[in-house]
Amino acid sequence: MLFKAVSYVLKAEKILKAESIPHKIIPVPKHISSDCGVCVRFEPAIQNKIEAALLNKVQIEKIRPLND
Amino acid sequence: MGDTKVVDARGLACPQPVVLTKQALEINEKVTVLVDNETALENIKRLGTKLGFAIKVETKKDSTFEIKLKRKKGVVVSSCSAATAAPGPFIIVISANTMGQGNDELGSVLIKSFLHTVAEQPQKPDTIIFYNTGVKLTVEGSEVLDDLKQLESAGVQLLVCGTCLNYFEIKDKLAAGTVSNMYDILDAMSRAGRLLTP
DSSP, X not given: OBXXXXXXXXXXXXXXXXXXXXXXXXXXXXXTOSSOOEEEEOOGGGHHHHHHHHTTTXXXXXXXXXXX | OOSEEEEEOTTOOTTHHHHHXXXXXXXXXXXXXXXXXXXXXXXXXXXXXXXXXXXXXXXXTTSOEEEEEEEOTTOOOOSHHHHHSOSSOEEEEEOSSSOSSSOHHHHHHHHHHHXXXXXXXSSOOSEEXXXXXXXXXXXXTOTTHXXXXXXXXXXXXXXXXXXXXXXTTOGGGBOSSEEEOHHHHHHHHHHOSEXXXX
């Protein structure tokens, strides 16, 4: 899950942690972007949960599969 | 090819046992190493894991250890890497639970990204040393535990400063790595061929 800026990622992390939704902040994989950045990695099964948690709180830029 | 090369490293001082074993592993399918102390035993086991060898350890009656190493299929140990590599282990020192200075929130994100990336690289360090707030990354609840455990199972040695764990009162919460002391930490750092601290 990609966001517009690092601060968005940090905000998303706070929300996900507060709701105990499993996730991990990782560097954006090279095949997705060559820019430095971090994103949220999660199990596909809980995508809805995460989207619901972040709805109206943090804007999600893009969701890409980890292994293209 | 079917013969086993025996390396008798009993009585030899560090790093001789590892150096001789590595040389033997480059050209032999099966190597048996004899050592007389636990430190050498652990070092050889880690070397074997790192290079892709199956390991079997037997404790002998005279308290020495016999380590049988067998090359797994498709594993090639390149000796040219020894020539171009630094003459000594590759060490990473994590001296804080943040990376860079000025902003801790950002620093926390960076150190986690850093360790995650280290865990993903094929060229892994030989040892990672943690001290001061760096030890906080090795205890229960740390967000990089999965990366640290992955590194450990790939043969990377994780040394965690005992004094620091003590100071932060988290010694009983250690979840990755082994508790170490200033002597071992200094020893590792001074032997390094390459030392990196983020």
